[in-house]
Amino acid sequence: EADRKECTQVTHVHEWDPGSVIQAIDHYCRNKEWAMNVGDEKGCILDSVVSEVNPATVLELGTYCGYSTVRIARLLPPHAKLITLEFNPAVAAIARQVIAWAGLEDKVQLVEGASGDFIPRIKEQFGVKTFDLVFLDHWKEYYLPDTKLMEECGLLRKGSVLLADNVVCPGAPDYLEYVRSSPRYESRYFKSHLEYTKVEDGLEKSVFLG
Numbered sequence: 001e002a003d004r005k006e007c008t009q010v011t012h013v014h015e016w017d018p019g020s021v022i023q024a025i026d027h028y029c030r031n032k033e034w035a036m037n038v039g040d041e042k043g044c045i046l047d048s049v050v051s052e053v054n055p056a057t058v059l060e061l062g063t064y065c066g067y068s069t070v071r072i073a074r075l076l077p078p079h080a081k082l083i084t085l086e087f088n089p090a091v092a093a094i095a096r097q098v099i100a101w102a103g104l105e106d107k108v109q110l111v112e113g114a115s116g117d118f119i120p121r122i123k124e125q126f127g128v129k130t131f132d133l134v135f136l137d138h139w140k141e142y143y144l145p146d147t148k149l150m151e152e153c154g155l156l157r158k159g160s161v162l163l164a165d166n167v168v169c170p171g172a173p174d175y176l177e178y179v180r181s182s183p184r185y186e187s188r189y190f191k192s193h194l195e196y197t198k199v200e201d202g203l204e205k206s207v208f209l210g
């Protein structure tokens with residue numbers, strides 16, 4: 001509960017103010033129309049993991065409207081880079097505006113495409129060796145195949161952190177089974193609720209052991 005309190009700010013939407021962008025989206029989705037942003041409650045957990053990892057390189061799978069992109073990018077150190085991948089061009093266009101309004105374009109590279117096609121190209125196309133943090137929030141069916149693909153492409157190093165949204169609702173049972181049983185991961189579940197609801201959901205944090 002304490003986390004939630006310290007995480008909530010009361011501001012209006014100002015340009016260059018990521019906090020007000022986050023606040024505005026949460027207010028709208030809680031009071032007007034539900035949408036599948038990670039939300040304020042799970043967002044606080046995301047914030048604490050980002051702050052703990054203090055990543056120089058971040059991969060986000062599933063941008064949607066850019067809510068979690070802004071949450072992550074606002075906490076990154078000066079020269080850190082966040083690459084975010086979105087399959088749906090319509091929402092990608094919205095995310096670009098949200099990211100720009102928050103004044104975070106310099107830290108964010110939004111790419112449109114399918115994760116299966118994109119992941120094998122990251123090294124040569126973006127000059128990234130490995131990711132310090134990966135936020136999986138695209139589609140539950142792809143969590144496991146994309147994780148195996150990132151391993152195969154050498155995008156994870158000893159200590160890389162995977163953080164997966166929706167492991168309970170909608171649920172990613174095959175992914176959970178894999179990261180919780182594999183000797184190559186140290187996995188932990190952060191119990192929370194589906195964004196803007198009382199339904200249980202949570203984030204799974206899995207550290208790659210190399």
Ligand SMILES: Cc1cc(C(=O)N2CCN(C)CC2)sc1-c1cc(O)c2nc[nH]c(=O)c2c1
Nearest residue numbers: 034036037038062137138139165166169170197
């Ligand atoms: C679309 C959807 C519907 C859900 C649900 O149970 N609902 C009942 C309760 N009512 C209120 C909302 C709707 S949960 C969910 C969802 C939530 C995420 O965070 C997602 N993240 C990434 N990619 C997804 O496809 C994704 C889907």
Ligand SMILES: [Mg+2]
Nearest residue numbers: 038137165166
């Ligand atoms: Mg989600």
